[in-house]
Amino acid sequence: MVLVFAESQKGQFKKAAFEAVTFGKQTADALGTSCVALTLGSSDNAGELGVYGAEKVYTVGDDSLNRFDSQVYTKVIAAAANELGASVVVLSHSSTGKSLLGRLAVRLEAGSVAGVNAVPTVDGGFKVTKSVFSGKAIAQYEIHSNRKVLSLMGNSLQPAAVGAAVSPENLAIEVPASSIQVKSVEVVEGTVPLPEAELVVSAGRGMKGPENWGIVEELAGTLGATTACSRPVADSDWRPHHEHVGQTGVAIRPNLYIAIGISGAIQHLAGVNNSKVIVVVNKDPEAPFFKAADYGVVGDLFDVLPRLNESLKKFKAEA
Amino acid sequence: LINFFIPNIHFNMKLLVCVSKTPDTTAKIAFTGGGTEFDTNGVQYIMNPYDEWYALVRAIELKEKEGGSVTIVNVGPAANDAVIRKGLAIGADEAVRINADPKSSMYVAKQIAEYAKQGGFDAVFCGKETIDYNGAEVGAMIAEYLDVPYISFASKLEKEGDKAVIHREIEGGSEAAEVPFPFVVSAAKGLAEQRIPNMRGIMMAKRKPLQVVEPVEAADLATVVQYELPPEKSEVKLVDPENMDELVRLLHEEAKVI
Numbered sequence: 001m002v003l004v005f006a007e008s009q010k011g012q013f014k015k016a017a018f019e020a021v022t023f024g025k026q027t028a029d030a031l032g033t034s035c036v037a038l039t040l041g042s043s044d045n046a047g048e049l050g051v052y053g054a055e056k057v058y059t060v061g062d063d064s065l066n067r068f069d070s071q072v073y074t075k076v077i078a079a080a081a082n083e084l085g086a087s088v089v090v091l092s093h094s095s096t097g098k099s100l101l102g103r104l105a106v107r108l109e110a111g112s113v114a115g116v117n118a119v120p121t122v123d124g125g126f127k128v129t130k131s132v133f134s135g136k137a138i139a140q141y142e143i144h145s146n147r148k149v150l151s152l153m154g155n156s157l158q159p160a161a162v163g164a165a166v167s168p169e170n171l172a173i174e175v176p177a178s179s180i181q182v183k184s185v186e187v188v189e190g191t192v193p194l195p196e197a198e199l200v201v202s203a204g205r206g207m208k209g210p211e212n213w214g215i216v217e218e219l220a221g222t223l224g225a226t227t228a229c230s231r232p233v234a235d236s237d238w239r240p241h242h243e244h245v246g247q248t249g250v251a252i253r254p255n256l257y258i259a260i261g262i263s264g265a266i267q268h269l270a271g272v273n274n275s276k277v278i279v280v281v282n283k284d285p286e287a288p289f290f291k292a293a294d295y296g297v298v299g300d301l302f303d304v305l306p307r308l309n310e311s312l313k314k315f316k317a318e319a
Numbered sequence: 320l321i322n323f324f325i326p327n328i329h330f331n332m333k334l335l336v337c338v339s340k341t342p343d344t345t346a347k348i349a350f351t352g353g354g355t356e357f358d359t360n361g362v363q364y365i366m367n368p369y370d371e372w373y374a375l376v377r378a379i380e381l382k383e384k385e386g387g388s389v390t391i392v393n394v395g396p397a398a399n400d401a402v403i404r405k406g407l408a409i410g411a412d413e414a415v416r417i418n419a420d421p422k423s424s425m426y427v428a429k430q431i432a433e434y435a436k437q438g439g440f441d442a443v444f445c446g447k448e449t450i451d452y453n454g455a456e457v458g459a460m461i462a463e464y465l466d467v468p469y470i471s472f473a474s475k476l477e478k479e480g481d482k483a484v485i486h487r488e489i490e491g492g493s494e495a496a497e498v499p500f501p502f503v504v505s506a507a508k509g510l511a512e513q514r515i516p517n518m519r520g521i522m523m524a525k526r527k528p529l530q531v532v533e534p535v536e537a538a539d540l541a542t543v544v545q546y547e548l549p550p551e552k553s554e555v556k557l558v559d560p561e562n563m564d565e566l567v568r569l570l571h572e573e574a575k576v577i
């Protein structure tokens with residue numbers, strides 16, 4: 001059996017969870033077994049996970065699980081995996097998933113691979129692939145143990161509706177007490193978090209100063225995109241740190257990445273070069289980013305951006 | 320398990336920092352043996368930036384404030400000694416190298432956990448992830464072997480009484496938690512400011528103890544069997560900056576992303 005730990009945000013299951021279930025279902029199909037989902041804490045739409053291929057949705061609804069503690073979560077998920085007889089556990093490669101993957105691997109004595117980007121192949125060994133060396137190579141791993149734990153890189157596959165909603169079942173698992181105390185959670189409201197965003201508008205030092213970001217935000221607003229930035233921009237506090245993408249920031253793989261006034265240093269590319277389509281706006285035709293781009297606009301961003309925004313608005317109005 | 324760590328009453332903090340070695344960010348990536356081995360020919364190595372800039376420096380800062388010691392641990396061959404010495408030059412007190420050529424995260428974590436159990440450390444610091452394989456697994460694994468809390472991607476860590484208050488990065492924001500010692504933490508940007516070793520540090524590092532110990536038995540449950548280079552990007556298509564309607568059309572009709 002493949003067990004997918006589905007993460008909710010504020011009680012809502014979203015794209016990352018649906019992707020993980022889709023991945024779990026496709027893995028289960030390859031192995032000739034079934035896929036089930038597990039949810040922890042309270043949530044509203046757990047049954048919807050059935051649509052993406054979870055035959056059953058199990059819930060441990062204990063209120064204490066509404067706060068995340070990797071130690072507690074690991075014990076509960078491992079107990080569920082043991083009770084249900086799961087051979088593969090699937091997580092999202094999110095901050096939560098990354099905190100759990102290694103712990104679960106140890107607890108379940110399972111081989112693990114972090115940030116898998118495609119459904120495993122199972123003939124002649126259980127093999128998965130992931131991007132390594134900052135996107136400069138792809139590595140194929142073989143997992144040698146009977147049990148496996150995988151985390152799925154966001155935007156690696158499209159959630160696929162293959163079934164119908166199910167009613168979640170309660171799973172009786174004792175929840176150990178947490179030794180940590182969560183004091184505060186601060187999240188920016190209203191936008192799709194970067195790792196999940198399909199459309200990203202990102203800007204760099206070419207913007208000259210934080211006061212000029214209005215045109216970037218307008219463009220992002222028109223597109224429904226999430227905003228990002230290069231490292232020096234975050235370092236100078238022009239933009240918040242969580243917007244920093246690249247090797248030392250967030251690694252993303254959206255469908256569309258628009259880079260504005262960013263030179264395309266290798267460390268920046270490391271976090272974005274898995275994007276499906278890259279558009280670069282830069283006034284310097286020699287900027288290294290053009291080598292990694294699908295579409296390029298050589299021009300002054302202060303002219304190009306408002307024009308692009310107008311064209312997009314027109315397109316949206318017609319669509 | 321709990322007693323493997325002996326929390327000190329008067330905080331003389333005993334801190335362990337896990338340091339790994341990675342190819343320089345600008346290294347050319349190539350493979351030999353039909354794509355089965357990473358080609359180390361001509362590759363420059365560095366200390367993994369998260370370990371050096373954030374994990375190590377924050378541990379040193381805490382020691383400077385609270386008293387105690389900082390020990391560096393690396394699981395690797397003798398060729399890693401240069402990177403370890405750099406860590407000593409930045410300000411760690413001593414180092415241990417567990418003499419092995421690891422093939423998996425779990426192997427590394429098992430070695431470090433076994434060493435940590437004997438050391439009575441108050442906290443184990445890792446980097447957020449290594450920049451070559453981006454596992455972000457080793458810290459979590461050590462924490463599970465030790466059965467202690469694990470806080471990933473810490474951007475702030477302060478000692479408050481007998482606990483630490485740690486801020487960690489989450490999607491689109493951050494979360495703060497009070498965590499009892501001992502714990503494992505992985506370090507992200509913001510936790511500290513990079514320190515450049517000075518001449519005195521480099522001289523002193525030569526005399527600081529670097530102990531070499533042999534590994535314990537541990538399995539490799541997941542290993543790389545094949546590497547491939549990603550497909551080449553095709554030439555960029557340039558669009559007239561005066562004609563943004565054309566870019567929108569291309570994104571819609573050709574790329575199909577809007």
Ligand SMILES: Cc1cc2nc3c(=O)[nH]c(=O)nc-3n(C[C@H](O)[C@H](O)[C@H](O)COP(=O)(O)OP(=O)(O)OC[C@H]3O[C@@H](n4cnc5c(N)ncnc54)[C@H](O)[C@@H]3O)c2cc1C
Binds near residue numbers: 232287
């Ligand atoms: C170990 C290490 C890790 C790093 N990690 C990261 C990371 O995670 N993320 C990251 O981003 N960087 C990272 N860096 C920094 C990286 O090397 C670059 O310095 C950084 O990405 C440059 O940011 P930038 O492109 O915004 O600025 P610049 O390199 O200054 O580029 C600005 C660009 O804007 C263009 N421009 C200027 N004015 C205009 C205009 N009016 N219209 C159009 N274009 C204009 C210029 O032609 C130029 O190409 C790292 C560096 C190191 C050493």
Ligand SMILES: Nc1ncnc2c1ncn2[C@@H]1O[C@H](COP(=O)(O)O)[C@@H](O)[C@H]1O
Binds near residue numbers: 393445455457
């Ligand atoms: N060989 C190693 N020796 C010591 N520490 C390591 C080693 N490999 C990884 N680490 C630590 O574990 C962190 C996460 O590594 P990884 O799980 O490989 O991404 C690194 O930032 C280091 O702090």
